[in-house]
Amino acid sequence: MAKIYTKKGDYGITRLYDGTEVAKGNIICSVIGEIDELSSRIGIVYSLIPEKLTHNHEIKAVNIGTSVQKIGCSVDEKDSYKPLEKFTNSYFNIKEVITGVQQNLQRINSILATNLSRDMDQEQDIDKTFIKNLENYIDFMSVELVPLTKFILPGVTQCDSHVHICRTQTRKVERLLVQIRADVSLGENSYKYMNRLSDFFFTLARWVSYKQNLSDRF
Secondary structure, eight states: OSOOOTTTTTTSSSOOOTEEEEEEEEEHHHHHHHHHHHHHHHHHHHHHHHHHHHHHEEEEOOOOSSSSOOOOSSSOOOOOOOOOSSOEEEOOOHHHHHHHHHHHHHHHHHHHEEEEEHHSSSSSSOOHHHHHHHHHHHHHHHHHHHHOOSSSOOOOSSHHHHHHHHHHHHHHHHHHHHHHHSSSOHHHHHHHHHHHHHHHHHHHHHHHHHHOOOOOOO
């Protein structure tokens, strides 16, 4: 059985996924580490999701292709957003969504971890559908929430508190990615995804409290 420790990092050098050796102080290593930390924090949220929220929540109607989307409610003849260009039945399973986010973060990390030895002209990226999915999840949860009129405070439950930590960690990662933007061949979708992800966590923090009949904290 191979040992976990290799002793090769004792002198401040590490290997990227493709075998390229870099100093552990390299900013790309820092970004990779921050994304890894974000995924670990998301794991805490995964473990704290209340049992009553782990079932499938139906997304009943999606208006696609117009400037207005209405998600999480059934179609009504009186609704001004009609006609629906596409009608679909789908579902929102928060634990599956969270797992998908962690997998997308791994995808971004794998791109960054091969950046130093790759031709900068050959840009790699995640699929743009991941961004659209996040937007749909945000819209779905937002339909159920009361519109905000003032800033909220984390701390309604342990779960929403950790979701807010994920939100702020996502913002930190986004700032770091902007700093290295000129030095890595990471595609636009990855930057957009990270921006939407912080909005997703903000909405999720409110939604998990709402689904437990708890109010926002101000």
